[in-house]
Amino acid sequence: MRILGIDPGSKATGYGFIEQCGNRLIHLDNGAIFTHSKDALAVRLQIIYRELCTLIEKYQPEAVAVEQVFMARNPASALKLGHARGIALLAGINAGLPVAEYSALQVKSAVVGYGRAGKNQVQHMTKTLLNLPEIAQEDAADALAVAICHAHSHHLSNKLAAPSQGVRRRQS
């Protein structure tokens, strides 16, 4: 299962591709799409959309996971972030892929084991979990983290759906 994680942002949109082979996670690529604040908003959104479509075409993921947004921002920041986030969700679904959303709490819990972990801890843990040669850029590390979170959730739901001893579990 190949997963694209996206951390959308108005200035930089982080992306990370990982492959899940059983319990192993393999890093494929990570980076960030930067846009210029001098460009018109529509142009910036088009750049993000096109780059994500090109990356999806190149790496052929089977699922997309997008980070939900920290809500305690002011309305102006939330609106800007919403634009980029809408584009990320659209790029995934327009490629025919399932799109999952995870809160920052879920992502940090999955990667660091602590929901209130800092940016640095997320960067260090993604490096460790994926055997990266160096620490990824901040937005790219967040994108890898949401991809890892999806891999864990997916793995867990698969295990629940197919219990090894043939016992049917009741899911609440």
Next chain:
Amino acid sequence: MRILGIDPGSKATGYGFIEQCGNRLIHLDNGAIFTHSKDALAVRLQIIYRELCTLIEKYQPEAVAVEQVFMARNPASALKLGHARGIALLAGINAGLPVAEYSALQVKSAVVGYGRAGKNQVQHMTKTLLNLPEIAQEDAADALAVAICHAHSHHLSNKLAAPSQGVRRRQS
């Protein structure tokens, strides 16, 4: 000049097509794209994007005008609205069209002559200015209003660019 006006929203995205022939404004179509809150966000955004693309294909506008968003909302509302607004801007620019943005103040001033006009006044004035048989739905009326605002701005800038008596005006 054929103009598509869009009033993006998380529940309903209004659209309005008008044609500007000199000083005359001709109404072509208006309506609203509704999405279901039970659907996943990515699905709802895809519906808005596809509908807008289909309408652009049908009416072949030469410009898109999108309303800017009233800022005094809470961050959660602003974020939701940002998703839909990003999709509207992307639909315009991905069709190769120039995309203009106008504040609610500019739109209301252009249509009603008063920047703090209410929704009802905008609905009534779009009916009058475009000779509509009946008052348009609220979101559709807002979309027609932003299209009218663009037509006025465009007309004005054309007049400024080509003064009738051959006098070169200095533009500040």
